[in-house]
Amino acid sequence: MTLLVGCDFSSSPTSRKQIVLALGAIQGGRIQLSKLERLASLDAFSAWLQQPQGWVGGFDLPFGLPRELVETLGWPLQWEACMRHYAQMSRAEIRAQFAAFCDARPVGGKFAHRKTDGPAGSSPSMKWVNPPVAYMLHAGVPRLLDAGVYLPGLQPPPQDSSRVALEAYPGLLAREVLGARSYKSDDKAKQTPERLIARKDLVHALEMGQTRWGLRLKLSHAQRDALVGDASGDALDAVLCLVQAAWAWQQHQQGAPLYGLPEDLDPLEGWIVGA
Known part of the structure; x- marks a missing residue:
């Protein structure tokens, strides 16, 4: 039985604002939530990723930057090289370069967008405030790379593709239900x-x-109470990502090589599963 994971990520986790993992599997045609796990540091997140068990996971953080931004800044146009370059920068350097990019653009079009942002309704992955998704990418993707996790559509399939990470976005399903x-x-x-x-x-x-x-x-009743009772929405967001991971796993079982991602996605920008 394949372990499925949904991750509500934080770029600066603390004991008060933790990274939340929803773990589960598909049993009898339904997604069974087995448990919620909380991680209070990025080191704990790295340690979790490097465990040997296999899984398919949906992670609520961007996996790529807009091509327009990368080209304008003169950064590498190959995804992994671009991410390694980005990982070497400080958050202050990221903020300065992205702010300069925005300052040079007209009002109403300050940010560059990825192609997936339109159908997903997601924030541009270069935003550094409200929400700071640029820092989430900076904190999360290098750790996925260092752990040897496979990111479909952005990397060629490795020999060991037992740990599969997909970019998820809880707002995609939440808006479908709640408007x-x-x-x-x-x-x-x-x-x-x-x-x-x-x-x-x-x-x-x-x-x-x-x-x-x-x-x-x-x-279970206790799980339902926990999801409803978490006013921050972190646990529920992790479960929404779990649902996206489950759908992606199903697509792969039915023969979709990229776990339901479009086969013509931009291999520098990436794509949000289900968008």
Whole structure:
């Protein structure tokens, strides 16, 4: 049975704001959540990645930068070389170069976008604030590379492709169920009854298979309470990524070589699974 993983990632995890992993598998046609695991540091994340067990995972962080940005900055146009170059920079250097890029562009078009951002509704992967996805890429992708994990569409398949990482985005499924309703906030003052109800509705929809893929999530009462009760939405976001990983695994079982990613994706930018 293939282990499936959903990861709600943080570029600066702490004991208060941890990386959350949702672990599960498909059993009897449903996604069975086995447990939630929390990691309080990037070193703990690296250690988890380097364990020998196989898995297919959906990770909530961008795996690539916009081609337009990379070309303008004169960085390597081959994905792994680009990521190695990016990993060597400090966050201050990233912010300075990206801000200069934006400053040179007209109002309303400051950021460069990847092709996947449109259909996914995702933030540009070069954003360094609200949310700081550029730093998430900087913290996460080099660790995936160092652990020898396979990233379909961005790398040729290795001899050992037992650990497979896909770029996921929880907002993709959440918006499908909730529309524009918000279901989470890290700000205690914004952890409202309306957001609690939205989380209940989202969990119910996942259990009923009320998304485009019809995959049903199987939860215990305690797991359901934990997902609904986490007002930050981190646990629920990890589970949404788990659902995306499960769909990707199904696509691969049915013969899709790139786990449901489009075969003509830009191999520098990458693609969000399901977009």
